[in-house]
Every structure is written in C-alpha cells, then in structure tokens.
Amino acid sequence: MRNMPKMPAAIALASSFLFLGACKPVVLAPAGDIAERQKDLLIASTGLMLIIIIPVMALTVWFAWKYRASNRDAAYRPNWDHSTKFELVIWAAPLLIIICLGALTWVGTHLLDPYRPLDRLSESQDIAEDHEPLKVEVVALDWKWLFIYPEQGIATVNELAVPINREVEFSLTASSVMNAFYIPAMAGMIYAMPGMETKLHGVFNNEGEYQGLASHYSGAGFSGMRFKAHATDEAGFEEWVQKARDGDTALTREEYLQLETPSENVPPRRYARVDPELFDRAVNMCVEENKMCMAEMMAIDDQGGLGREGMLNIQPVTDDKHARRGTKPVLGHTPFNVVSICNPAEAAAMFADLGTDEPVERRGREIMQSRALPVPTTLFQRLQKPTIRDARASGASEQKL
DSSP states (O other), X not given: OTTXXXXXXXHHHHXXXXXXXXXXXXTTSOSSHHHHHHHHHHHHHHHHHHHHHHHHHHXXXXXXXXXXXXXXXXXXXXXXXXXXXXXXXXXXXXXXXXXXXXXXXXXXXXXXXXXXXXXXXXTTEEOOTTOOOEEEEEEEETTEEEEEETTTTEEEESEEEEETTSOEEEEEEESSSOEEEEOTTTSOOEEEOBTOOEEEEEOOOSOEEEEEEEOSOOSTTGGGOEEEEEEEXXXXXXXXXXXXXXXXXXXXXXXXXXXXXXXSSOOOEEESEEOTTHHHHHHTTOOSTTOXXXXXXXXXXXXXXXXXXXXXXXXXXXXXXXXXXXXXXBTTBOOOOOOOOOOHHHHHHHTTTTTOSSOOOOOOSSOOOOTTSOOOTTSSGGGOOHHHHHHHHTTOOOOOO
C-alpha cells in the first residue's frame, strides 16, 4: 500500500513521452543547403561539447558510487591537494575544445552569413554564371507577414512560394516593432526592424510545404504570426504566380496603411498588383501621402538641416507609429509634413493655381525629390529611369507641398 502514491507519478512520466512523439525536429530535418550546413554546424558543436560533458557526468556518478559511506575500501586522503597530471587533464581538454569550437564557429558564421550570396545551391550543384536569385521583399506587420515579389509584380499575406534549386534573396523590414523572420527548414533566423533593411539568402532543395514563423515575441498576436512556405518546381511556381495575377486586388499605399493595422490570425491573401515603390517607402517610413522619407531627410541633414523651421516636420518621424494614427498639436500648431524643399522658382510655380476652382495636380509618382536637392542614392535608386532624369534636367517639378 505504501507504493500506491508512486503510480500516478509513473503514469504521468510515461505519458509525457507520448506528447513528445508529436514533436518534429525541423532544425534537424532541413530542406535546403543553408539549413543543412547549419545543422552540420550544430551537430559538430554539440559533439565537441559532449567530449567533456559525457565524461564529467559519468565521473560524477562513479565518484558518488565509489566514495559512498558504505564503501570502506575507498582511499581516504585528507591531506591530498595537488596532482600535475590531473590539473593538465582538467585544463588542457576544455581549452582544446574551446579552441576547436571557436575555429568552427568563426568559419561557420562567416560562411553562413545571411547577407552573403550563396556560393552553391546544394552540395552537388554550384551556382551558374547566369543564375538570378528570386527577390522577395518582406514586411513584418502586426501580426502578419507581407511578401512582395517585385519582379513578378504581386504580393501575398501569410503565404510564400519559391521554386526549388533557386537562390532566394529576402529583403526585410518592419512596420512597428522589431520581429524575427524564420523558416527553419530553409535558412537561419534574421531580424526585421522598422526604418532598416536586412538581408537573408536561402534556398530550398526539396519540394514540400514548410512552416515559417516569427521566432521572437512581438505582441498580443505573436502566436498567430505564422505562414506556409511552398517549395515547388519552376512550373509550379509560375502557375502559383499566375493565379495571384488573375485576381483583381491591388496593394496600393492606401491598402497597405489599412493592412498594417494590428490584426490577428489573418488568413492568406494575394494581390494581383503592387505599388513598385511600396517596400522602399515602408523602409523609409513614408507610405503616407505628403510625408517626407527618411532618405530625403538624411540628405537635408547632411547639408546642415532645416533648423527650427524643420521641427514640425521631424516630430511625426520621432514617434512615427502614433503620428500615423493621429497626434495632438505640437507647439500649438496642427502637425504637418513637408514633402520636399523647393527653390523660389519651383514654389512660385506650385502656388500659381491657388485660389482657382480646380487646382492643378502637380504631384508625380516617379520621384520624391525637387531640383533644390540631389537625389538620395538610398531611395528608389533602381526605380529611376532616363525619363525622370530628363524631366529634372528640364526644370520640371511635379512635387506638391
């Protein structure tokens, strides 16, 4: 009867292994070359550490058994204090392990740098000279993932599709708080931060459906911030792209501002068209109309800044999240944003239609910069075309205050 209380504990211990049976070691079951090499690095590092851990654990049990109170044959040496051989073993072995771990980590972290383009697609397949990576722009929203395919001109929410055996180049940012983008079967984790752009390179070698997630806590809807990553052959990817293009929904700047409103457990969504400037505007925190981008503001600061006249323009960027949702007057004035800095001739041309019944629309979509300042090289660089440069050279200004 005294052994009866032990039965529930034994049953609970045995049942816990049943729950562990549902766990899938995704990190140890990679589907791409980068994840495969990360797995090898993890196993090698663990093996090196076990060289010390296993003997220590075994000796701990052996010492406890040998020097138990009932063992009268154990040697008793109260005055023993030093052994050169023992000191050599306990210091030299861990030191060698640390040196090996340091070398392995140094080589592995540089070889698997997320910003580094791939040097191969798999262990048996090198990168071809004409190989072009698939570019995917990622925005971490509250609490969902937005994927923009700039070459295909489409966008999706909480759904990613890529072809196998093709390098994928991710460009990442966030709309509010810092987040962590992670597809365990493809590549390592990378942060997505507001006002910054990070990079991640990866590849899938095996077809299938894999789990993507936010690996760090980011708020109330964090647990539902997951998506499916579909790895298909090239034909399957093109078919998926065509299905997205067949829709009639466009991801405009106005749609993006509605999309970034906090929401939880958002089902997958596709957009047939997407504003080509959207990701760059998201990085530079200027998706809203009539708001200066960080790149232009930095160009102004590089030339000495705006002085006190620019305080009201800088304030909304200081606390951007609240400014987007409406803020109280600053310094007694209603907050406003300066879109661009104009020279006197441009200002006169822009205000020439004031007082008329039908004002002329002078805001262009091609570029967000007047002739008064040089074009920042960090914003929309790849979107600039000869027609834009010609327009600037001719003195045309399509900005609107």
